[in-house]
Amino acid sequence: MAKLGLPYGKRLVIFAKAPQMGRVKTRLAREIGLVAATQWYRSTCASLIARLACDRRWSTSLVVTPDSAAWKSAPWPHIWPSGVAHLPQGPGDLGQRMGAVFRSFPPGPVVLIGSDIPDIQSAHIAQAFAALGSHDAVIGPSTDGGYWLIGFKRVKPVGSVFNTVRWSSSHALKDTLKNLTGRTIAFLPTLQDVDEAADLKAVRQKL
Numbered sequence: 492m493a494k495l496g497l498p499y500g501k502r503l504v505i506f507a508k509a510p511q512m513g514r515v516k517t518r519l520a521r522e523i524g525l526v527a528a529t530q531w532y533r534s535t536c537a538s539l540i541a542r543l544a545c546d547r548r549w550s551t552s553l554v555v556t557p558d559s560a561a562w563k564s565a566p567w568p569h570i571w572p573s574g575v576a577h578l579p580q581g582p583g584d585l586g587q588r589m590g591a592v593f594r595s596f597p598p599g600p601v602v603l604i605g606s607d608i609p610d611i612q613s614a615h616i617a618q619a620f621a622a623l624g625s626h627d628a629v630i631g632p633s634t635d636g637g638y639w640l641i642g643f644k645r646v647k648p649v650g651s652v653f654n655t656v657r658w659s660s661s662h663a664l665k666d667t668l669k670n671l672t673g674r675t676i677a678f679l680p681t682l683q684d685v686d687e688a689a690d691l692k693a694v695r696q697k698l
Contacts, residue, residue, distance in 0.1 A: 500599055501549035501620050504592055506580065507536060507606035509560040510570050516607065522688040531691065536606045537570040544575045546613050549602075549620065554592055556580045586653030589641075593649040602629070602642030609694055610682045611639065622677035630668075631679035634690075636661030639682050647674065 508515050512529045520528035544551040553571055555561050558579035571577060580588040593601055600623040604611060615631065622629040623644045631640030637659075643649055656666040668676070685691050 502596055502599060502601045503543060503549045503551045503616055504601060504603040505540060505543070505551065505553050505606050506589075506603060507540075507553055507555050507571070508532075509555065509557060510536060510567055516686070518686050519688065519691065523691070531685075532607055533567075533570050535609045535685075538609070539606055539611060540570070540572060540575065543611070543613060543616060544572065546616070548613075548617060552576045552578055554578045554580050556588075585658045586656050590649055590653045593643060593645065596645075598645065600642060600644050602640060604631075604640045607685060608633070608639040608682055609685065610697075615640070615679060615682075618679055619677075622679070625675075626677040627674035628671055629677045629679065630664070632664055632681045633684040634681060635684045635686065636665070637663035637684065638667070639684065640679060641667070 510529065510533045512525050513520075515532040516528040519531070523531075540551075540553065544553075553575050555571070555577055556579070558581065561577045561579040581591050582588075583591070589603060592603060600620055602616060602619045602623075604616075619629045619631070619640055619642050623642055627644055627647060629640070629642045630638050633639045652667065652670045654670065656663055656670070683690060683694050683697070685694055
């Protein structure tokens, strides 16, 4: 990913997939159906972007896959608003793509989240940036053993933080923490990830 010539400041990155049927929430779709799973993702993604991108305490970028979706002019205007920068994730596995994003910005704190965690609020993002004032990194754990947020002050290079991480498994957080040995880390509240029907039921019951 090319260097992004943005002014110094707090940056929120939202990783998102093109909200097309069969491309998103495939595990959930096997249980509740393609249409219902796609509609849930579209609704969750749109709501998340709407409430976070309007917050002027940070700048927001939507980093998307496939890369071709980043070049379209507002392909899904009710989900990906045209006022938010659309950037391609680029090649590689999830860790390689995340690492490239963190390396692409000029100096300043960067926080990255997924687009399918319905409980994320502006207060969580503000808390993450506040934590980076006194920590090298911040992580928001998820209930499945992964994490819904990761951010870096980026005084130190991100380096190999995402190498050898077992993505989409209960080991993702543990593997990442091992790679962060020697850095100060702050933790945010644990939030519910939604990959299966039981996760969706838990979220709906809480709401």
